[in-house]
Amino acid sequence: MALSLPSQFINLLAAMMLLIAFAMLSQRRVLTLINLFALQGLTLTLSTLLVAWATSQPHLYWSALITFLLKVLLLPWILHRLVRKLNVKWDIETLINIPMTMIVGIVLVILAFNLALPISALAGTITRSTLGIALAIVLLAFLMMITRSKAIPQVIGFLAMENGLFFAATSATYGMPMVVELGIALDVLVGMVILGVFFFQIREHFDSLDIRHLEKLKED
Amino acid sequence: MPLQTVLAVIVLWLAIALLGIAFARNLRIVAKILFPLGAAGALVLAAAGFAATLGGTASLVLPLGLPDLPFHLRIDALSGFFLLLLGSVSAGVSVFASGYLRPGEGNAPGLQCLYYHVFLASMALVLVANDAYAFMVFWETMALSSYFLVVSDHAKAEIRSAGFLYILIAHVGAVAILLCFGVLQGGTGDYSFDAMRKVALTPFWGTIAFALALAGFGAKAGIVPLHVWLPEAHPAAPSPASALMSAVMLKTAVYGFLRVMFDLMGTQIWWWGVIVLAVGLATALYGVIFSAVQSDMKRLLAWSSIENIGFIFAGAGLAITFRAYEMRSLAALALTAMLYHSLNHGFFKSLLFLATGSVLHATRERSLGKLGGLIHRMPWVAWLALVGTLAIAGVPPLNGFVSEWLLLQAFLFTPGLPQNYLNMFIPVATAVVVLAAALAGYVMVKFYGVVFLGRPREEKLVDAHDAGPWEKAGLLWLAAGCVILGLLPVSVIDVIDQVNRQLLGQGLGNSSNWLFLAPIKPERSSYSPLLFLAVVALVVLATWYLVRHFYHGRVRRGPAWDCGFPFQTARMQDSAEGFGQPVRQVFEPFFRMRRELPSPEDRAPRYRVTVEDHLWHWLYLPIGRVTEFASTLVNKLQQGRISVYLLYSFLTLIVLLFLVR
Numbered sequence: 001m002a003l004s005l006p007s008q009f010i011n012l013l014a015a016m017m018l019l020i021a022f023a024m025l026s027q028r029r030v031l032t033l034i035n036l037f038a039l040q041g042l043t044l045t046l047s048t049l050l051v052a053w054a055t056s057q058p059h060l061y062w063s064a065l066i067t068f069l070l071k072v073l074l075l076p077w078i079l080h081r082l083v084r085k086l087n088v089k090w091d092i093e094t095l096i097n098i099p100m101t102m103i104v105g106i107v108l109v110i111l112a113f114n115l116a117l118p119i120s121a122l123a124g125t126i127t128r129s130t131l132g133i134a135l136a137i138v139l140l141a142f143l144m145m146i147t148r149s150k151a152i153p154q155v156i157g158f159l160a161m162e163n164g165l166f167f168a169a170t171s172a173t174y175g176m177p178m179v180v181e182l183g184i185a186l187d188v189l190v191g192m193v194i195l196g197v198f199f200f201q202i203r204e205h206f207d208s209l210d211i212r213h214l215e216k217l218k219e220d
Numbered sequence: 221m222p223l224q225t226v227l228a229v230i231v232l233w234l235a236i237a238l239l240g241i242a243f244a245r246n247l248r249i250v251a252k253i254l255f256p257l258g259a260a261g262a263l264v265l266a267a268a269g270f271a272a273t274l275g276g277t278a279s280l281v282l283p284l285g286l287p288d289l290p291f292h293l294r295i296d297a298l299s300g301f302f303l304l305l306l307g308s309v310s311a312g313v314s315v316f317a318s319g320y321l322r323p324g325e326g327n328a329p330g331l332q333c334l335y336y337h338v339f340l341a342s343m344a345l346v347l348v349a350n351d352a353y354a355f356m357v358f359w360e361t362m363a364l365s366s367y368f369l370v371v372s373d374h375a376k377a378e379i380r381s382a383g384f385l386y387i388l389i390a391h392v393g394a395v396a397i398l399l400c401f402g403v404l405q406g407g408t409g410d411y412s413f414d415a416m417r418k419v420a421l422t423p424f425w426g427t428i429a430f431a432l433a434l435a436g437f438g439a440k441a442g443i444v445p446l447h448v449w450l451p452e453a454h455p456a457a458p459s460p461a462s463a464l465m466s467a468v469m470l471k472t473a474v475y476g477f478l479r480v481m482f483d484l485m486g487t488q489i490w491w492w493g494v495i496v497l498a499v500g501l502a503t504a505l506y507g508v509i510f511s512a513v514q515s516d517m518k519r520l521l522a523w524s525s526i527e528n529i530g531f532i533f534a535g536a537g538l539a540i541t542f543r544a545y546e547m548r549s550l551a552a553l554a555l556t557a558m559l560y561h562s563l564n565h566g567f568f569k570s571l572l573f574l575a576t577g578s579v580l581h582a583t584r585e586r587s588l589g590k591l592g593g594l595i596h597r598m599p600w601v602a603w604l605a606l607v608g609t610l611a612i613a614g615v616p617p618l619n620g621f622v623s624e625w626l627l628l629q630a631f632l633f634t635p636g637l638p639q640n641y642l643n644m645f646i647p648v649a650t651a652v653v654v655l656a657a658a659l660a661g662y663v664m665v666k667f668y669g670v671v672f673l674g675r676p677r678e679e680k681l682v683d684a685h686d687a688g689p690w691e692k693a694g695l696l697w698l699a700a701g702c703v704i705l706g707l708l709p710v711s712v713i714d715v716i717d718q719v720n721r722q723l724l725g726q727g728l729g730n731s732s733n734w735l736f737l738a739p740i741k742p743e744r745s746s747y748s749p750l751l752f753l754a755v756v757a758l759v760v761l762a763t764w765y766l767v768r769h770f771y772h773g774r775v776r777r778g779p780a781w782d783c784g785f786p787f788q789t790a791r792m793q794d795s796a797e798g799f800g801q802p803v804r805q806v807f808e809p810f811f812r813m814r815r816e817l818p819s820p821e822d823r824a825p826r827y828r829v830t831v832e833d834h835l836w837h838w839l840y841l842p843i844g845r846v847t848e849f850a851s852t853l854v855n856k857l858q859q860g861r862i863s864v865y866l867l868y869s870f871l872t873l874i875v876l877l878f879l880v881r
Contacts, residue, residue, distance in 0.1 A: 095863055115877050142873070145864045154862070 006054035009130075010171075013047040014130040017167065018109070024160060025105055026098050030088060030152055034079045037156050041071030044163055048170055057174050064183050066185050068177065075159060075192060082196055083152065086203060093210070101147050106141050114137035117146040129169040139165030149210055153203060154196050162188050223295040225268035226303060226348055227797065229261045233341040236261075240333030250329040251321045251690075255433050258337055259314035265344060266307025272300025273718045275710045276347060277351055283586025290413050291357075295643035298483065298720040301559060301715065302475045308701060309566040310340055314544065316694025317572045318848035320581070320686065326372035326458060337374070338465065339365040346472050351412035352401035355476075362715045363390040365439075370453045373573035382452035391448045393439025397476070400432035400809045402485055413640040415483045426487040433480040434496065440473035441529045444503045445835045451510075454522035455586065461575025462518060466525045466572035471562050474532055481540060482555075482723040490544035494642065497537030497566060501649055506655040509810050511663045512803040513831050515588045515796045517576045520667055521569065528565045529659060531606050531627060532558045534653065538630050543635070550633055552720040552728045553739050557626035559716045564611065564619040564705055571608035571698035572667075575601050576689055579671060582684040588667075588796035593676040597684040600692050602672040607699040609668040610705065613661040615757065619705035622712075622737070624657050625747060629739050659803070675790040707749050797829065804831070812837060 001087045027033045045068040052060030094101065116132035138161050145157035162184065167182075206213040236254050272278075273293045278295035291760040295303075319335065321329045341359035349355035367390070371383035406419035421429060439446040454462040482494075489806055507526030514520035535558025542551035576586075578601045611618035628756035629874050631650040637643055677683060687695065704714055717727040728739060738746035804811065812832040818825030857868075 111874070139870075139874075142866070142870050146863050146870060149863070 004054075006050055007126055008053075008106055010047055010050055011129060012165070013043050014051070014133040014171075017043050017047075017137055017163075018140075021137045021160065022102070022105060023152050023163075025101055025140055025144050026100075030083055030150075031080070033153060033156055034076050034083070037071050037079075038076040038159060040160060040163055041067060041076075047167070051174065055174055059178050060170070060176065062172070063166075063181055066181065068186055069095065070189065071159070071163065074189070079152065079156070079195065081146060081200060086150060086152075086199060088175070094147050095149055096147050101143065105143060108139040109136040112139055131168060131174055133173050134164055134168035137161075138146060140164075151195075151210075155192070156219060157187065158191070159210070172176060221278075222268040222272040222275065222300065223280055223293060223348065224278065225271075226265060226295060226344060227280075227788070229259040229268070229292075229307075230341045232261045232744055233258060233344075237334045237337035237341070240330040240337065242330070244328045247323055247329045250333045251318045253319075254337075255318040255764030258340065259311045262307045262311035262314055263647065264307070264339070266311065267305050267667075267751065269303030269305075269307055270715070271302045271782070272303065273297045273715050276764055278804045281353075285353065285357075288354055290578070291354040291366040292414075292460040292743065293348045293354070294413070296476055297473070297718040298478060299347045301719050302471060302562075303344060304715070306340070306343055306347065306562050307467050309570050309698070310464060312694045312697035313463050313467075313570055313574065314337035314694075315697060316577070316691050319692075320460055320574075320577055321688025324579070326374075331654050332369070332372060332630075333457070334366045335365045335693065336461065336464075339461075339469075340371060340768045343468060346664070347475060350414070352398075352405070352416075353411055355413075356398055356401070359472075359476075359523050359556075360394060361774070362388065362469065362472065363394065366457075366461070366465055368865070369465070370457040372417055372458055372461070373456070379456040382449075382456040386449040386453040389439050389446060393446070395431045395859050396436030396439065398436075400429050400436055400480065403432065404427040404480070410683060411482060413479075416612075417486070419635045420486050421488060423487060426489065427492070427737075428487060429485060430481070430489075431490050433477060434499070437477040437480075438499070438533075441470050441477070441533070442503075443499055443529060443533055444506045444525050444526070445697070445839055446701075447503065447507070447526045448656060448833065448836055450526055450744040451514075451519050451522045452572075454525070455516060455518040459518075459580065462522075463570035463573035463577075463707045466522065466573060467566040470525060470529055471566060474492050474529075474536070474558075476563055477536060478859075488544040490541050490642075490707060491640065493541030494645075495537070496536050496540060498647060499863070500530045500533030500537055501656075502530070503527070503651045504534060505652055506530070507558070508656045508663060508808045509803060510831075510833070512666065514658060515800075516586050516587055517579070517591070517667065518573070518586060520588070520663065521572055521576065524660065524663060525565070527656060528561065528569065528612075530560050530656070531624070531653070532565070534649070535627050535630065537563065541642070545638060548724050548726040549728060550630065550636070551724050552717070552726060553626065553672060553701075554630040554631065555720055555723065556713055556716050556728060556739070557623055557630050559624060559719060560619075560705075560709075561623035561710065563712070564623050564702070566612040567698050567701040567705060568608040568620060570737065571695060571702065573603060574691070574695055574698070575605035575608065578687040578695070579684075582686070585678070585681075587671045590678045591671045591676075591681065592790065592793065593672070593681065594684060595672040597681065598678075598686045601687050604692075604699045605672065606668060607702050608815040609664045611702040613664040614657050616747075617706050617753040619702050622706060622709045622749070624653075626739060629651060636746070638878040641666070662711055666796060669794075670796045670799065674793045676794075677790045688704050707748060707753065709747070712772070713739075742844070791821060804829075810834070856859070 008041040015202050018034055018039055020043065024033055024036045024040070045064050048060055048067060051057070052064060090098075112135040113132035116135050120129060120131045141157045141161035141164055144160065144195060145154050148157065165182075167183075202208075202213070224842060240250055240254055243254075262272070276676040277294060277296035279292065280290040282293060285291045308609070311570075314336075326332070339362060342358045342365060345358040345363055346355060349358055367383055367387045370386055371379055374383070379844050391850065401411060401416075403421070403425055404419065406414045406416070406421055406425070408415055408417075408419060434443075435446070444448040450466075457465065481488075504527045507523050507530055509526060509695075511520050511523030514523060517753060535554050537555035539551045539558065540553060549708040576765050578598065579594060581585055581592065582601075583591060583594075607618065611620040614620040614624045616622075628650065631646060631653060637646075686692075713728065720727045727862075736748045804813070812834050814830045814832075816826065818827060859865075
């Protein structure tokens with residue numbers, strides 16, 4: 001069955017997002033990681049725009065605008081500033097080595113596609129085939145949060161997870177209601193601010209952003 | 221309009237509570253304006269409760285609560301009777317509290333005022349709640365506000381731990397009550413009491429609901445083995461708070477139990493009553509035996525509260541059994557006895573707790589071993605406490621006698637039960653009741669004799685001062701209540717009979733007249749407190765006259781050695797431990813005792829005995845150890861690493877995704 005042009009483009013963008021997710025998973029440098037995150041945001045914006053145009057859903061234009069402002073401009077800028085201020089440009093330490101992470105990631109993608117299959121069959125949208133990818137992005141971001149030991153990559157993982165969720169929403173149901181979307185966007189922003197403050201606190205206490213230090217907080 | 225009046229009083233109390241915060245540090249306003257105002261509200265509440273016992277039921281839906289889940293309120297004879305108890309007792313306690321509050325004791329006076337009045341308001345609301353949701357909300361408010369009253373002197377570690385024990389058991393009880401309501405709604409999903417009345421439970425589910433109600437309300441009332449918080453929390457709380465908790469809050473648990481057993485639950489099985497009876501008797505005996513060996517006066521009173529709650533539950537048990545056998549007039553008798561005893565206990569126990577509060581303020585001493593001879597220094601407190609002591613000991617013509625007599629009558633009429641084993645068991649139970657009542661008298665002789673009679677055991681007791689006018693007024697009100705309830709039993713029973721009619725559909729056979737109380741038939745047994753009082757007064761007057769005019773008229777010579785009196789010191793008096801020693805010997809298996817005996821060569825000999833509760837070591841500590849063990853196991857999950865926590869949620873997500881497919 002031949003796919004229509006917009007849906008082919010959307011599939012392409014989805015594939016790019018998945019690729020970027022893998023790139024983020026394997027990336028060792030913080031600054032590149034932030035740039036990758038911004039790129040993922042841009043891809044997300046493009047795909048949302050495309051869906052909006054192809055299905056003529058005007059509210060999706062707004063979603064795309066918010067995504068662009070928040071995830072391509074504002075959050076990467078905040079993260080860059082944080083990295084500069086905290087002076088943590090060096091390499092990322094992972095808890096599991098990167099090839100191992102990639103293998104786990106591939107397993108997760110297979111899992112996600114299998115899980116999404118019955119849901120995609122139900123969804124009648126032109127973007128339904130991308131649901132598996134969206135789920136995979138969420139799981140990969142989660143995996144990134146687990147395997148990184150420094151605080152900033154973890155936050156990026158958290159933000160990437162939100163990207164995946166948003167993508168899932170657009171692909172399964174043409175986006176969430178505007179109120180929900182605004183709420184989530186605001187949540188992400190607030191979460192970012194709080195975590196930013198938190199970083200400074202962590203560093204002040206432990207002279208490092210390594211969250212393994214937080215183990216000491218546990219009571220015995 | 222009793223229900224509207226009750227609501228108005230509740231609003232007044234809440235307003236007073238808020239004003240208390242506004243004037244948190246201003247003792248004059250809090251003590252001299254807010255507390256007396258609260259007492260006036262309490263009187264109005266008592267009047268409304270009295271009106272409610274006479275007039276029919278009324279219900280109301282408050283536009284408060286969660287959306288779509290408003291608070292249902294209802295007032296009927298049962299709640300009216302308990303509102304009467306709450307109002308009349310708390311009026312006296314509030315007046316006393318006006319004089320009792322001192323700067324620098326525990327929390328700021330305004331905070332005490334807040335907790336105290338929220339506590340009162342929540343108790344009143346519990347009594348008028350008409351759905352499970354409202355009931356639980358008010359019930360928990362009551363537990364929390366009383367918790368804060370208990371820990372008002374929270375700088376002391378032992379008071380904090382007493383408060384913790386209290387809130388812990390209160391919450392376990394609340395969970396049981398919640399589950400009980402869950403069973404009672406019978407799968408209809410409607411948690412209003414009106415719906416529960418219509419549900420007919422199977423015997424199995426009925427038994428579960430009964431067990432949950434007994435455990436839940438029993439935890440609040442302090443039946444064995446859920447009593448351990450009482451002897452800890454009552455001494456920790458300030459005296460007005462312990463008076464309210466013991467006199468009124470325990471009765472809300474009795475109210476809840478009656479509400480569930482006689483109103484909400486349609487099915488009745490005779491052996492439920494036997495279980496309640498057995499538990500009640502065990503509680504009574506256990507409480508009185510432990511109260512006999514206490515050497516802290518508030519702890520002694522707390523154990524005595526356990527004993528009285530035991531009597532009340534024993535009466536409830538009898539009533540349940542009688543009702544299950546459709547012997548409604550006897551059920552009414554048992555119910556009358558227990559309700560009467562609830563009311564009486566409200567009065568005399570609050571009187572005694574407040575009297576200990578006055579003693580505590582005057583002497584800074586709670587230990588019986590360091591008190592004595594206070595009747596000379598504090599005559600008002602001593603004489604008013606004597607009224608309470610005699611009442612609680614069950615001495616006619618005071619109120620304690622009436623209810624214990626009624627309870628014994630209820631027991632003596634049981635041979636009519638169509639159950640042979642039960643008929644053989646009941647005489648034993650009667651003997652236990654009599655034993656516990658007699659021991660209660662013994663305990664009260666000890667309490668009163670050691671605190672107020674004899675000679676002061678410490679030097680500083682000479683400086684003890686009598687209570688202030690507010691305190692005297694509060695004590696006087698409660699003592700008057702004890703006397704009136706004792707002298708006018710027929711009128712009181714008329715009020716209680718309305719509750720019987722509501723719960724059982726039948727009242728007592730009305731063969732009493734204004735002078736004689738005759739619960740069943742005049743030819744079987746009757747009691748007239750007024751005649752009794754007249755005879756007692758005559759005998760006393762005659763004796764006094766004879767002694768005064770004939771005995772003292774004789775020539776008397778002073779003995780040569782003065783019977784050893786010149787060498788007698790205050791230390792030679794019978795001490796609290798000494799007085800309790802026979803009970804300690806006779807009931808030794810009940811106690812976990814540790815004695816430290818001095819050796820003959822010891823230059824500074826010390827004798828010490830500590831008495832502990834077996835149940836604490838056999839039941840509570842093992843539970844504590846099991847909990848601790850389980851939590852160390854769970855604690856292994858707790859690594860303190862964010863990655864591990866994230867992994868947990870990740871795995872949960874994956875597993876759930878698999879399951880959802």
